[in-house]
Amino acid sequence: MxxxxxxxxxxxxxxxxxxxxxxxxxxxxxxxxxxxxxxxxxxxxxxxxxxxxxxxxxxxxxxxxxxxxxxxxxxxxxxxxxxxxxxxxxxxxxxxxxxxxxxxxxxxxxxxxxxxxxxxxxxxxxxxxxxxxxxxxxxxxxxxxxxxxxxxxxxxxxxxxxxxxxxxxxxxxxxxxxxxxxxxxxxxxxxxxxxxxxxxxxxxxxxxxxxxxxxxxxxxxxxxxxxxxxxxxxxxxxxxxxxxxxxxxxxxxxxxxxxxxxxxxxxxxxxxxxxxxxxxxxxxxxxxxxxxxxxxxxxxxxxxxxxxxxxxxxxxxxxxxxxxxxxxxxxxxxxxxxxxxxxxxxxxxxxxxxxxxxxxxxxxxxxxxxxxxxxxxxxxxxxILSQEEYREVLRCIRCGACLNGCPVYRKIGGHAYQSTYPGPIGKLVTPLLKGLEPYADLPQASSLCGVCREVCPVRIDIPEILVKLRRDEVDRKIVGPLHRLAFQLAAWTFAAPWRYRLAQRMMRFFLGLHAADGYTSSLPLKSATRVRDVAVPPGPSFRSRWVAGLKDDV
The missing domain is CATH 3.40.50.10420 (NagB/RpiA/CoA transferase-like)
Known part of the structure; x- marks a missing residue:
């Protein structure tokens, strides 16, 4: 020895x-x-x-x-x-x-x-x-x-x-x-x-x-x-x-x-x-x-x-x-x-x-x-080994760097994940080891900011794999119908420039109805304003000003 x-x-x-x-x-x-x-x-x-x-x-x-x-x-x-x-x-x-x-x-x-x-x-x-x-x-x-x-x-x-x-x-x-x-x-x-x-x-x-x-x-x-x-x-x-x-x-x-x-x-x-x-x-x-x-x-x-x-x-x-x-x-x-x-x-x-x-x-x-x-x-x-798109998850050397850099982990700690492995790596390892359906919330609990990828010593692309797990949830109909409908509407809106511009104007109008000093504290999705006020988009957008030819004001 x-x-x-x-x-x-x-x-x-x-x-x-x-x-x-x-x-x-x-x-x-x-x-x-x-x-x-x-x-x-x-x-x-x-x-x-x-x-x-x-x-x-x-x-x-x-x-x-x-x-x-x-x-x-x-x-x-x-x-x-x-x-x-x-x-x-x-x-x-x-x-x-x-x-x-x-x-x-x-x-x-x-x-x-x-x-x-x-x-x-x-x-x-x-x-x-x-x-x-x-x-x-x-x-x-x-x-x-x-x-x-x-x-x-x-x-x-x-x-x-x-x-x-x-x-x-x-x-x-x-x-x-x-x-x-x-x-x-x-x-x-x-x-x-x-x-x-x-x-x-x-x-x-x-x-x-x-x-x-x-x-x-x-x-x-x-x-x-x-x-x-x-x-x-x-x-x-x-x-x-x-x-x-x-x-x-x-x-x-x-x-x-x-x-x-x-x-x-x-x-x-x-x-x-x-x-x-x-x-x-x-x-x-x-x-x-x-x-x-x-x-x-x-x-x-x-x-x-x-x-x-x-x-x-x-x-x-x-x-x-x-x-x-x-x-x-x-x-x-x-x-x-x-x-x-x-x-x-x-x-x-x-x-x-x-x-x-x-x-x-x-x-x-x-x-x-x-x-x-x-x-x-x-x-x-x-x-996990048999799935080439997820195999890199097994590179993890359990250093904890991704937890330390993650803004979500910093706010909720480890116990909320209900898993041996918390934090960004836990959002990958746990669903892949124990099943995506019972742990469907974990891949969604990320802003995809990419800090975890930047600090990983073995370069696991955690944000990319989280997106793939979210795709699997949609393909397997694990996410609820409202979730699917929301993203279908978003895809439909983004597919045509005129629909996107119309959505911008409507959002600015409705947010402004209850705004005070440029912020609103009430939205239909209450979780978005439970702990913070949301800024109302200011006046004309950059794109509209650019199209109007007012480049000097930019």
């Missing part, structure tokens, strides 16, 4: 060119890229990746009854714990939005934190040489990997097993939970320490382990506070972005019995003292995976608190849960992503701890687990 504390990574023009040549030419494993026709490319990727996933079905003898008993997930991998649905089966997004908009402390906390995060991210990228080239390279490596995922996934699995690790494949979140619960039962585990992992949040692993009698403790400070306060994370990177120190102080005093204090340093020390004892007694460690390196069988964990390293070295059993999209081709690709992840998440050059785990502990290793289990989760990912 190899652990590296602070990795110093440098990338010069030569390395950039070498990586670009590898991706464009032979591919990142040094193997010549296999050309596949337009006819069978996506089908081949989905078929082979899915075939690998289904091998676990033959490997395990778990019954469906055991799966359901061990999880808080239904047979389709959907959460039964936190999501609130309306009578028509849709997740109740708008009630959560209204609740968030009425929560002044949440507004203040989320806005201040995200603005600061965006500022430090921008400053960090400004100091990085060739930052835009590295972003492009990261996107190309990820896209290349997804286009050849069957090859790289098989290579990663073979190398993990060669090193003594055990690989499991899970088709659904329920399967993943059942596999991990089986590992815990087989080893008699009673206390599990968990590093921060969005994938375990997605499967609701904590509830599954608690149901079979395994005490499960989050060890990331933010996740720990969320857990003891019986709350949910509201940000991919900063789970308690919606809380202030007073809320944290009350939770620790109530749940841990420590003296009440509002000093952040003292609160952190209380958490550290409590968690150190937990680490000493833990017999099972569960982590996520930031990157899975195909050519070495290495898993990479990036943390700032050191808890990830303790989760992988103290317990005898280490279970790493990862989605199929976490694979990257080779070890020399890793520096590209380490540079992007830390800067995009927190503005740091690198995370404080970068741990590289290559197999279970060997006889000469001073620490590490006796068993290493890697659980590879599908849960709808091969479905």
């Amino acid at each position: 190899l652990t590296v504390g602070r990795v110093n990574v440098s990338i010069d023009n030569r390395v950039l060119r070498e990586n670009e040549d590898a991706v464009a030419g032979e591919g990142s494993c040094g193997l010549r890229r296999r050309r596949s026709s337009r006819h069978n490319g996506a089908d081949r990727i989905q078929a082979r990746a899915t075939a690998i996933v289904y091998q676990e079905k033959a490997r395990t003898a778990l019954t469906q009854a055991q799966d359901n008993q061990a999880t808080g997930i239904d047979g389709h991998g959907r959460s039964l714990l936190n999501e609130k649905a309306t009578s028509d089966g849709r997740i109740a997004f708008m009630p959560g939005v209204r609740q968030a908009l009425a929560d002044a402390p949440l507004q203040r906390a989320v806005s201040l934190a995200t603005l600061k995060k965006t500022d430090v991210r921008n400053a960090s990228f400004a100091r990085l040489k060739h930052a835009e080239d590295i972003r492009t390279l990261a996107a190309r490596i990820k896209q290349h990997t997804l286009d050849h995922l069957d090859r790289y996934l098989e290579q990663f699995v073979a190398n993990v097993e060669r090193l003594g690790g055990v690989v499991h494949f899970a088709e659904t979140g329920a399967d993943a939970n059942a596999i991990i619960c089986r590992i815990a039962r087989d080893n008699g585990s009673r206390l599990c320490v968990k590093a921060k992992s969005m994938t375990t949040e997605e499967t609701h692993l904590n509830a599954a382990l608690e149901k079979i009698g395994v005490q499960t403790v989050e060890t990331d400070l933010g996740e720990f506070i969320v857990q003891i306060d019986h709350d949910r994370p509201s940000h991919i990177v900063t789970p308690i972005i919606h809380k202030d120190r007073f809320t944290v102080a009350r939770a620790m005093h109530r749940e841990l019995g420590v003296p009440y204090t509002e000093d952040p340093t003292e609160l952190t020390q209380h958490a550290r003292t409590y968690l150190r004892d937990i680490f000493r007694r833990a017999d099972l460690g569960v982590t996520g995976v930031n990157f899975a390196i195909a050519d070495t069988g290495t898993i990479c964990l990036c943390t700032n608190e050191g808890n990830g390293r303790l989760c992988t070295t103290r317990p005898k059993v280490h279970v790493a849960l990862m989605g199929i999209e976490k694979v990257i081709p080779k070890f020399t690709d890793l520096p590209v992503f380490l540079k992007m992840l830390a800067r995009s998440s927190t503005g740091q050059p690198l995370t404080v701890y970068t741990s590289l785990i290559t197999g279970p502990r060997k006889p000469h290793d001073p620490d590490g687990p006796e068993q290493l289990h890697v659980v590879i989760l599908d849960a709808g990912r091969t479905g």
Whole structure:
């Protein structure tokens, strides 16, 4: 087992060119890229990746009854714990939005934190040489990997097993939970320490382990506070972005019995003292995976608190849960992503701890687990992989930069999304993984301003994909008839110049009927004026003045 504390990574023009040549030419494993026709490319990727996933079905003898008993997930991998649905089966997004908009402390906390995060991210990228080239390279490596995922996934699995690790494949979140619960039962585990992992949040692993009698403790400070306060994370990177120190102080005093204090340093020390004892007694460690390196069988964990390293070295059993999209081709690709992840998440050059785990502990290793289990989760990912227009969504490295820059997220926080993944990336991932119909509101909850695209370290075109999801909602008649009628009328109006000019004049006239000082506070669509006044378009339009020949007035 190899652990590296602070990795110093440098990338010069030569390395950039070498990586670009590898991706464009032979591919990142040094193997010549296999050309596949337009006819069978996506089908081949989905078929082979899915075939690998289904091998676990033959490997395990778990019954469906055991799966359901061990999880808080239904047979389709959907959460039964936190999501609130309306009578028509849709997740109740708008009630959560209204609740968030009425929560002044949440507004203040989320806005201040995200603005600061965006500022430090921008400053960090400004100091990085060739930052835009590295972003492009990261996107190309990820896209290349997804286009050849069957090859790289098989290579990663073979190398993990060669090193003594055990690989499991899970088709659904329920399967993943059942596999991990089986590992815990087989080893008699009673206390599990968990590093921060969005994938375990997605499967609701904590509830599954608690149901079979395994005490499960989050060890990331933010996740720990969320857990003891019986709350949910509201940000991919900063789970308690919606809380202030007073809320944290009350939770620790109530749940841990420590003296009440509002000093952040003292609160952190209380958490550290409590968690150190937990680490000493833990017999099972569960982590996520930031990157899975195909050519070495290495898993990479990036943390700032050191808890990830303790989760992988103290317990005898280490279970790493990862989605199929976490694979990257080779070890020399890793520096590209380490540079992007830390800067995009927190503005740091690198995370404080970068741990590289290559197999279970060997006889000469001073620490590490006796068993290493890697659980590879599908849960709808091969479905995204098979759709070329949506495949780039799987490039995401879970940095949270798009959340920090999003004006919608800044106003409503994360809980309103009713999903493990909030913010702009959540508007893509959640409908694609769990179904568009129940989450139809999410693609609509965007101004398409494009900030998310500008800050994404792997250049996911989030606004473009949101538009495609909106198109799918219309094509599948998921949106209501009034919504469709409104856009049909808009298309009809914009199709003829005279209709467009007539609509302009009518709008200006009707808005002016109730205007005062150039603004109106009453419109037929009340949501448009619930929290703001709308400006009435001023006098003659630019176009009319131009046509009239009054160019000097422009």
